[in-house]
Amino acid sequence: AQTVTQSQPEMSVQEAETVTLSCTYDTSENNYYLFWYKQPPSRQMILVIRQEAYKQQNATENRFSVNFQKAAKSFSLKISDSQLGDTAMYFCAFMKQWTGGGADGLTFGKGTHLIIQP
Amino acid sequence: NAGVTQTPKFRVLKTGQSMTLLCAQDMNHEYMYWYRQDPGMGLRLIHYSVGEGTTAKGEVPDGYNVSRLKKQNFLLGLESAAPSQTSVYFCASSRPRTSGYEQYFGPGTRLTVT
Numbered sequence: 001a002q003t004v005t006q007s008q009p010e011m012s013v014q015e016a017e018t019v020t021l022s023c024t025y026d027t028s029e030n031n032y033y034l035f036w037y038k039q040p041p042s043r044q045m046i047l048v049i050r051q052e053a054y055k056q057q058n059a060t061e062n063r064f065s066v067n068f069q070k071a072a073k074s075f076s077l078k079i080s081d082s083q084l085g086d087t088a089m090y091f092c093a094f095m096k097q098w099t100g101g102g103a104d105g106l107t108f109g110k111g112t113h114l115i116i117q118p
Numbered sequence: 119n120a121g122v123t124q125t126p127k128f129r130v131l132k133t134g135q136s137m138t139l140l141c142a143q144d145m146n147h148e149y150m151y152w153y154r155q156d157p158g159m160g161l162r163l164i165h166y167s168v169g170e171g172t173t174a175k176g177e178v179p180d181g182y183n184v185s186r187l188k189k190q191n192f193l194l195g196l197e198s199a200a201p202s203q204t205s206v207y208f209c210a211s212s213r214p215r216t217s218g219y220e221q222y223f224g225p226g227t228r229l230t231v232t
Contacts, residue, residue, distance in 0.1 A: 001177075004160070012217045033219055045161075045208065045223035052218070091160050095219055102168055102213070103219045105176055108160030 002027045002094050003110045006109035014117050015080055020067075021112050031097040034068065035106065040088040048090070051075065056057045067075030079114075087116045119144050123225035126208050131199045136175045139194040139227050140227040141209030149212035151176075151221065152184060154205040161208060167192055199231045 003026045010045045014017045025034070036048040051059045058066050077079075079086055092111075093106040103113050125140040141150065148169050153161035153176075160177040163176030180202060183195045192211075197204060206228050210221040 033231065043206070043226050045210075045221075047220055050220065083160050089183050093160075097219075103149070105153070105163035105166045106161070106221060107161070107177070 002029070002032075002092050002096065002107045004107055004109035006092055006112050008112045009110075010113040010115070011016050012115040012117060015082060015084060016080055018078065018080050019071065019082055019114065021079075021090055021092075021114065023075045023077070023109060025073050025092070025094050027073070027094065027096070029096050031099075033095040033097060033103070034066075035093040035095065036066070036075075036077045037093060037108075038086075038088045039091065039093045039111075040085075045091075049077065056096070082116050084087060084116050084118060089113050119195075121145065122211055122222050123134045124224040124227050126227060127225065128228050130164070130232065132232055133200060133207065135199050136195070136197050137173045137229075138201065139207055139209075139229075141194070141211075141224060142220075143145040143192075143209075143222070144189055145211060145213075145222065146189070147211035147213060147222075148189075149214075149219075150184070150186065154178065154210045155208060155211065155226075156205050163196065170228055182218075195225075198227075200229045203229065204230060204231045219226045 032053045034051045038046045063080045091112045092109040096104045122143045152164040152165040165184040170189045209224040
């Protein structure tokens with residue numbers, strides 16, 4: 001079974017600063033995906049960014065980027081130029097990919113509550 | 119497109135009562151999932167389905183049953199509700215491998231069992 005650990009229960013930064021959220025995972029699988037999901041107070045789960053394990057290049061989506069270290073089983077999220085609307089719970093998640101092309105459900109970490117201060 | 123919808127949005131049950139949560143998606147996705155979210159926890163997988171007529175157990179399946187009779191619907195049943203099943207329940211559906219297995223989530227159902 002896979003486990004996902006987010007060691008920062010809560011973080012607070014000033015608007016426009018850069019912040020990095022940590023995530024480590026434990027797996028014996030070689031083919032998998034990693035995700036960061038955002039959950040604002042509305043409770044809606046929103047995909048922030050996705051990384052395929054076989055890709056060495058780190059994924060980026062506008063102000064969001066990841067630092068994927070496969071050997072260290074680390075998958076951190078960097079948010080640049082943080083905005084008030086980034087205030088939310090952030091969840092790191094792991095998905096095992098099957099040999100035949102299918103995939104399991106997501107295994108989530110416990111989340112990091114990110115607060116952006118004006 | 120409505121995306122993923124869940125019915126109902128809120129529900130209060132007494133211990134021992136039964137109920138069914140309905141999830142519907144209009145994106146023609148093959149994969150569908152049920153998760154629960156408890157305070158201080160991430161979402162945990164209850165059951166999932168990789169296609170019409172198929173279901174599989176996730177991390178916390180005890181006390182729940184599911185059915186996928188139609189591709190667009192995934193039902194989660196509680197036969198005899200217990201206070202430990204008080205939670206927020208999320209349904210999700212997934213795009214295929216070519217689209218990176220992105221999961222689209224419904225708005226959640228808050229269930230309280232007294």
